[in-house]
Amino acid sequence: MTGGGVTGGGVKVWVLHLALLAVLFSAQFWLSPYHATNLVRIMVLAVFAMGYNLAFGYTGLLSLGHALLLAAGMYAAGLPAQLWGWSAGPAFIAGVAGGGLMAAAVGLLALRTAGVSFMIVTLMFAQAGFLTLLYFAPITGGDDGFALANASRRIFGFDLSADTPRFLAAFVIFALGLLASLALVRSPFGRSMVAMRENEERSRMLGYNPFMVKLAALACSGLYAGAAGAAYALLFGYAGASFATIQYSILPMLYVLLGGAGTTLGPFLGALVMFALIEAASGLTSAYFFLVGAALVALVLFAPKGILGTIRERWVRWLP
Amino acid sequence: MAFGPFLLLALMEGLVTSATLALAAAGLSLVFGVMRVVNVAHGEFYMLGAVLAWAVAALVPGPPALAFLAALVVAPLLVGALAAAADGLILKRLNYDPEATIVATIGLLYMIQQATLSLYGPNANPVQAPFDWRIQLPWFGYSGYKLFVILAAGLVLLALWAFMTRTKAGLIMRATQVDRTTARAFGINVDRVYMGTFALGAGLAALAGVLIVPIQQAHYLMGGDPLLLSFIVVIIGGLGSLRGTLIAALVIGLSDGVISMFFTPTLAKILATLLVAMVLVFRPHGLFGAKA
Amino acid sequence: MAALIETCGLTLHFGGLKAVDGVDFTLNSGEIHALIGPNGAGKTTFVSLLSGRRLPQSGTILMDGTDITALPAHVRVRKGIAYTFQITSIFPRLSVFDNVALAVQARGVGDLAGRTRAALARVGMEGLEKQEAQTLSYGHQRLLELTMGLALQPRVLILDEPTQGLAASEIEGFIRLVEGLVPATTVLLIEHNMEVVMDLATRITVLNFGKVLATGTPAEIRANPAVQEAYLGA
Numbered sequence: 133m134t135g136g137g138v139t140g141g142g143v144k145v146w147v148l149h150l151a152l153l154a155v156l157f158s159a160q161f162w163l164s165p166y167h168a169t170n171l172v173r174i175m176v177l178a179v180f181a182m183g184y185n186l187a188f189g190y191t192g193l194l195s196l197g198h199a200l201l202l203a204a205g206m207y208a209a210g211l212p213a214q215l216w217g218w219s220a221g222p223a224f225i226a227g228v229a230g231g232g233l234m235a236a237a238v239g240l241l242a243l244r245t246a247g248v249s250f251m252i253v254t255l256m257f258a259q260a261g262f263l264t265l266l267y268f269a270p271i272t273g274g275d276d277g278f279a280l281a282n283a284s285r286r287i288f289g290f291d292l293s294a295d296t297p298r299f300l301a302a303f304v305i306f307a308l309g310l311l312a313s314l315a316l317v318r319s320p321f322g323r324s325m326v327a328m329r330e331n332e333e334r335s336r337m338l339g340y341n342p343f344m345v346k347l348a349a350l351a352c353s354g355l356y357a358g359a360a361g362a363a364y365a366l367l368f369g370y371a372g373a374s375f376a377t378i379q380y381s382i383l384p385m386l387y388v389l390l391g392g393a394g395t396t397l398g399p400f401l402g403a404l405v406m407f408a409l410i411e412a413a414s415g416l417t418s419a420y421f422f423l424v425g426a427a428l429v430a431l432v433l434f435a436p437k438g439i440l441g442t443i444r445e446r447w448v449r450w451l452p
Numbered sequence: 453m454a455f456g457p458f459l460l461l462a463l464m465e466g467l468v469t470s471a472t473l474a475l476a477a478a479g480l481s482l483v484f485g486v487m488r489v490v491n492v493a494h495g496e497f498y499m500l501g502a503v504l505a506w507a508v509a510a511l512v513p514g515p516p517a518l519a520f521l522a523a524l525v526v527a528p529l530l531v532g533a534l535a536a537a538a539d540g541l542i543l544k545r546l547n548y549d550p551e552a553t554i555v556a557t558i559g560l561l562y563m564i565q566q567a568t569l570s571l572y573g574p575n576a577n578p579v580q581a582p583f584d585w586r587i588q589l590p591w592f593g594y595s596g597y598k599l600f601v602i603l604a605a606g607l608v609l610l611a612l613w614a615f616m617t618r619t620k621a622g623l624i625m626r627a628t629q630v631d632r633t634t635a636r637a638f639g640i641n642v643d644r645v646y647m648g649t650f651a652l653g654a655g656l657a658a659l660a661g662v663l664i665v666p667i668q669q670a671h672y673l674m675g676g677d678p679l680l681l682s683f684i685v686v687i688i689g690g691l692g693s694l695r696g697t698l699i700a701a702l703v704i705g706l707s708d709g710v711i712s713m714f715f716t717p718t719l720a721k722i723l724a725t726l727l728v729a730m731v732l733v734f735r736p737h738g739l740f741g742a743k744a
Numbered sequence: 745m746a747a748l749i750e751t752c753g754l755t756l757h758f759g760g761l762k763a764v765d766g767v768d769f770t771l772n773s774g775e776i777h778a779l780i781g782p783n784g785a786g787k788t789t790f791v792s793l794l795s796g797r798r799l800p801q802s803g804t805i806l807m808d809g810t811d812i813t814a815l816p817a818h819v820r821v822r823k824g825i826a827y828t829f830q831i832t833s834i835f836p837r838l839s840v841f842d843n844v845a846l847a848v849q850a851r852g853v854g855d856l857a858g859r860t861r862a863a864l865a866r867v868g869m870e871g872l873e874k875q876e877a878q879t880l881s882y883g884h885q886r887l888l889e890l891t892m893g894l895a896l897q898p899r900v901l902i903l904d905e906p907t908q909g910l911a912a913s914e915i916e917g918f919i920r921l922v923e924g925l926v927p928a929t930t931v932l933l934i935e936h937n938m939e940v941v942m943d944l945a946t947r948i949t950v951l952n953f954g955k956v957l958a959t960g961t962p963a964e965i966r967a968n969p970a971v972q973e974a975y976l977g978a
Contacts, residue, residue, distance in 0.1 A: 194551050194554075196554075241729070241730075242729075244733050244734075245732055245733055245736065247551065248490055248550045248551070248554065249732050249736060251490075251551070251554055252490070252683065252687065252728075252729075253733060256683075256725045256726070256728050256729040256732075257725075257726075257729055259721075259725045260722050260726045260729070263718050263722045263725065264722055266718055267716070267718045267719060320845070320849040320853045320856060323842060323845060323846055323849065324846065324849070326835075326838065326842075327835060327838075327846050330836070330837055330838060331833060331834070331835050331836075333833065334829070334833045334834065334835065335846070336818050336821075337795065337817060337818075337821060337827050337829070338821060338846055338847050338850050338892065338896065339818050339821035339822045339850040339851075339896065340818055340850065341816075341818045341819075342818075382558055385555065389555070420566075421565065421566045422562065422563055422566035422567065422570075424559070424562050425558075425560065425561065425562025425563035425564075425565075425566065426562075426563055428555055428558055428559030428562070429556050429559035429560065429563070430559075431555075432546060432552045432555045432556045432559075433542060433545055433546065433556070436552065
C-alpha cells in the first residue's frame with residue numbers, strides 16, 4: 133500500500149471521495165462569487181494536475197512538458213470554436229482528444245528515453261510547441277491569445293460565461309476526472325502503471341511491454357490535460373500561448389508534489405493549498421514566483437511525499 | 453552590402469555568440485559531467501553575472517575599464533559563492549538525485565529571478581564597454597570589444613582545459629567524474645569537489661554574463677535564452693563531454709548568427725529545440741561526443 | 745521427450761570476453777534441467793539470452809520449433825518463458841498481494857483477487873498479502889519472487905540461483921515445491937548447491953568459459969572426468 137499501492141480501503145475510499153465532491157458541490161452556495169470563481173480555476177487546474185499525477189505520481193514519468201498538452205486541449209477546443217463557431221460540447225470533446233493525441237505523439241518519441249533525458253525531451257517538445265504557437269500568431273493570437281465568442285460558450289442551452297453554469301461545468305468535469313482517476317489507479321491497469329514506476333525490468337519479465345504501458349498512461353494523462361485546457365478556454369473564454377510556457381509545465385508538478393504524488397486527492401489539495409498560499413501572500417504581489425520557487429525547493433528537501441503522501445505513510449494507510 | 457561581407461559580418465556575430473555560449477555551456481557541461489545533475493538555474497547564474505557587472509560598474513568609480521575589470525573578478529566570485537551555498541544547502545541534502553535536483557533547481561531559478569526583480573527592478577540597464585576601439589574593415593567597421601570577448605572566452609576556456617588536465621584539482625575532479633565511490637575510497641572529499649564544481653560551473657556562466665553585458669543590456673529575464681542554448685550545445689555535444697561542448701558551441705553559435713540573418717528567430721528556435729529533442733531520442737551520446 | 749527449447753550456436757561476447765560461445769542446448773519438455781559451472785562460466789548470460797533480456801550476436805533459439813531469437817523479453821514471457829532473478833527483484837514498496845497480482849493479471853483479469861490468493865496459498869504465503877514486500881524476510885522475498893514466476897503459469901520456469909542465501913529448512917521446502925511443478929512446467933535451474941542439483945535435476949548441463957562442457961544425467965555428470973577437472977582443477 134505504501135507508495136501508491138492499488139488495493140485496500142474499499143468502501144471507505146469511495147465514501148471519502150464522494151464526501152469531498154459533496155462539499156465542493158455545496159461550495160457554490162456558501163462561497164463569495166470571487167472565491168467561487170477561484171474554486172472553478174482550482175478545479176480546472178486540479179484536473180490538469182490529476183493528469184500529471186497519472187504520469188508522474190503513478191507511472192514515474194517526470195515530464196517537464198505538460199504545458200504542451202494543456203495548450204493542445206485549449207487550442208483544439210478554442211480554434212474550432214473561434215474559426216468555425218463550434219459550440220462548447222463538440223469543442224470540449226475536441227480538446228480532450230487533442231490533449232490525448234498530442235500526449236501519444238510526444239510519448240512515441242520521448243518514451244524511448246528515460247529519467248533526465250525524458251525530462252529534457254519533453255521540455256524541448258513543449259518549448260517547440262510554444263514557439264509554434266507564437267510563429268502562427270495570426271491564427272493563434274500568439275502571446276495575446278484570443279477571446280472566445282460567447283456564442284461558442286454554450287452547452288445544452290446554458291451560458292458558460294455565467295457564474296452558476298460555469299461552476300457546475302467545472303464541478304462535473306472535476307468530479308468525473310477524480311472518480312475516473314480513482315477507478316483507474318485501483319484497476320489492474322493502474323497496478324501495471326505503478327509497476328513501471330517501481331521496477332520496470334521486473335515488469336518486463338512479467339510480460340508487460342513497458343513502452344506500451346507508459347504510452348497508455350501518458351495518453352490518459354494527456355486526456356486530462358486536454359480536458360483542463362479545453363475547460364479553461366470555454367469557461368473563461370480565452371486561449372493564449374502563455375498557457376504553453378514552461379510555467380504551466382511546472383505548476384502541475386508543484387501541485388502534485390505539494391499534495392502528494394501518487395495519491396488521488398493530492399493534485400486537488402496541492403492546487404488548493406498553493407492558491408491559498410498565493411492569496412495569503414498577495415500583499416507582496418511580485419513574490420508570487422518566489423513563493424513557487426521556494427515551495428518547490430522546500431518540498432523536494434523536506435517533504436518529497438507531499439501532504440497526503442506523508443499522511444498516508446504515518447497515519448492513514450488505506451489512502452489511495 | 454554585398455553578400456560576401458554580409459556573410460562575414462554574420463559569421464563574426466556568430467563567433468561572439470559562440471564565445472559566450474561556449475563559456476556558459478562549458479559550465480553546464482562540467483556540472484553535468486562531474487556531478488551527473490542538470491542545473492536548470494544555470495541561465496540565472498549568467499543573468500546574475502550581467503546584473504552584478506552593472507552593479508559593480510555603478511559602484512566602482514574611475515574609468516570604465518577599471519570597473520569592468522573589477523566586475524570580471526567580483527561577479528563570478530559572488531555567483532560562485534552563491535552556487536556553493538546552494539550546493540551545500542540544497543543539492544547535497546538531495547544526495548544529488550538527478551530528478552529531485554532538476555525540481556530543486558527549477559525552484560532556485562524562480563527564486564533568483566524574483567529576487568533580482570525585487571532588488572534590481574524590471575528595467576534593462578546598459579554597462580559601458582571597457583574600451584571603445586573600432587576596427588575598420590574594408591566593408592564595415594567592427595567593435596573591438598566584440599573581438600575582445602572572443603579572445604577572452606578563448607583564453608578562459610584554454611585555462612579551464614589546462615586546469616582540468618594539468619592540475620591536481622582537475623585530476624581529482626576527473627577522478628570523481630569517473631567513479632565517485634572509488635574516489636571517496638581514495639580519500640577524495642567528494643562533497644568538496646562537488647561544491648567546487650558547482651561553483652566553478654556557475655562562475656563560468658557569470659563570466660559569460662559579464663562579458664556579454666556591454667553588448668546586450670542586463671535584464672532579470674535574460675537567463676532564458678542562454679539556458680536553452682546551453683542545453684542545446686551540451687546535448688548536441690554529448691552530455692558531459694567538454695570537447696564536444698566546445699565544437700557544438702561553435703556550430704550552434706555560428707549557425708545561430710547566420711540562420712537568424714536569413715530566417716525568423718522563432719522558426720530557427722523551433723528547429724533547434726526539435727533538433728535537440730531528436731538528438732536525445734535517437735543519438736543520446738550527442739552528435740559529436742564520443743560515448744559518454 | 746519433445747524438445748521445448750533448442751539453441752544452436754548461441755553466442756554473445758563482451759569485448760574479448762566470450763560469455764556465451766556457440767552453445768547448442770536442448771531443454772526437453774517436463775524435465776528439471778540444471779545448469780552448472782564455475783563462477784563466470786556464462787550461466788546467467790546464457791539464460792538472459794533465453795529469456796530475451798539480452799540479444800545474441802549469433803545463433804538461434806527455437807521454442808516448439810519456432811524461431812524466437814529476435815523476440816523481445818515481454819513477448820517471450822507471454823509465450824511461457826518465465827525468469828526469476830538471481831538478485832531478488834520484486835516491487836519493494838508494494839504489498840505482497842499487489843506483487844503477485846501483477847503477475848496474475850498479466851494472464852487475464854478475471855477473478856483476479858481469487859487467483860492471486862490461490863497463487864499465494866500454493867506457496868504458503870497466505871496471511872502475508874497486506875505486508876509491504878520490502879519488509880518481508882529474505883527467505884520470503886525469494887519465495888515471493890518464485891511465486892510471481894509461478895503465477896505466470898509458465899511452460900518454462902528459469903530459476904537463477906533460487907536457493908542462494910536460504911536456510912537449510914527453507915531449501916527443503918523449495919525442493920518439494922519445484923518437484924511438484926513438473927511435468928506441467930519445465931524447469932531450468934542455475935544452482936551452485938550441488939545437493940539441490942543432484943536431488944532435483946533429471947539432466948545437467950555444465951558450462952565452462954561460455955561453452956558446453958558436458959550434458960547428461962546426474963550420474964553421468966558426476967563420473968565425467970572433464971567436469972571433475974573443471975571443478976577441482978580450477
